[in-house]
Amino acid sequence: MSERGRPRSFDRTAALERAMQVFWEKGYEGSSLADLTSAMGINPPSLYAAFGCKEALYLEVMELYSRTIGTEIWSALETVPNVKEAIGSFLLATARAYSQPDQPHGCLIALGGLHSGEVTKPICDALCRHRADNIVKLRQRLERAVAEGELPASIDVEAIATFYATVQNGMSILARDGGDHRALKHVADGATAAFDALTGG
Amino acid sequence: MSERGRPRSFDRTAALERAMQVFWEKGYEGSSLADLTSAMGINPPSLYAAFGCKEALYLEVMELYSRTIGTEIWSALETVPNVKEAIGSFLLATARAYSQPDQPHGCLIALGGLHSGEVTKPICDALCRHRADNIVKLRQRLERAVAEGELPASIDVEAIATFYATVQNGMSILARDGGDHRALKHVADGATAAFDALTGG
DNA sequence: CTTTTTTTGTATCAAACGATACATAATTAA
DNA sequence: TTAATTATGTATCGTTTGATACAAAAAAAG
Known part of the structure; x- marks a missing residue:
């Protein structure tokens, strides 16, 4: 791509990961440029040259989160054959991911943009889109189970x-x-136990 | 109380209610003093004289929310005799309250202070305390059901x-x-349907 | 009256915010 | 070499932020 000129003196990906930690912990509005540049180990001009602006940096962080942590959480939903076990595994992966001691607790996407005054419109839209997509993923998994004859066609897949x-x-x-992980696991187990009642079984 | 001096020219309670709408919609950090004073129909000095500072105003708004909307949501939990129906009613009241067309959607307390950088420590603590108290209220209702012989003593009341x-x-x-209300009601119904599985019935 | 007390509107404060101007350094292309 | 290009650090921009100083206004107390 760009080979001419002075080379960048920092690792762009590593800096993006640092930015993710900050946004994840403090939120969009709660993360100041000083917080970000400090954690990323760079000065403002380097941040703007590499990422555009604070908003663009956040959007890129969202994609990184979705691609890494998100995949970690959601993969079991597709790979586990039995639908009830798939959802159970997905919820346990959620419990595990949300209580990692070396990471901010909870989900960057679930907790982001819940107040209109604290994010820009494009960020709010992107976050809502991701959260809506979560419902789609679950619905499609349930539809697959119906197609495979594992669940009756009478169930309300959207509601579940x-x-x-x-x-x-x-x-x-x-x-x-x-x-803690114990409390989160209890919730995951409880929701899994509800599966039969929800699917009319 | 204070009868001397120039009387206040605005309704303190009405102004507090306006402030609640703003904080509820935009969050603490997302609500600027300009947003607040504009909605409350007063100037900054009046706000500071009547409420102290932005943080104190928010804390007072929290109490107002808890006393009004909160009570609306939680009252059924105590008044309905049957524990499953009580929790069902509580969840339906939640679905109703969270989808009122003339109010911000969702709960001011549940959505507040989820990012450390966006609220002060006292506010974060107060919000966490309120949310922890929600679990206590539910646990005590379940304990009551156990004491009344409605549920077996073997259940994990804290987990439920x-x-x-x-x-x-x-x-x-x-x-x-x-x-919308329909989607929220589906979730409430689903969680209520899970009651028997959760209580080992 | 006059004095005292409190509220009000205007105008503004210092600090923090996101974002840049600018000169310098470091690299490739000619 | 020289020119062209890109990144860096410093220093600072204009705005917005939460919060006040101040004088005028409106009430009760003496």
């Missing part, structure tokens, strides 16, 4: 998908309030 | 209370994302 996405989002708040 | 508080918190995020 919304239920599990809502439980997961609530787990982010629980994790932020200091809920 | 945490589950329902978590579902309720998730409903705030769903409501913020545009989830």
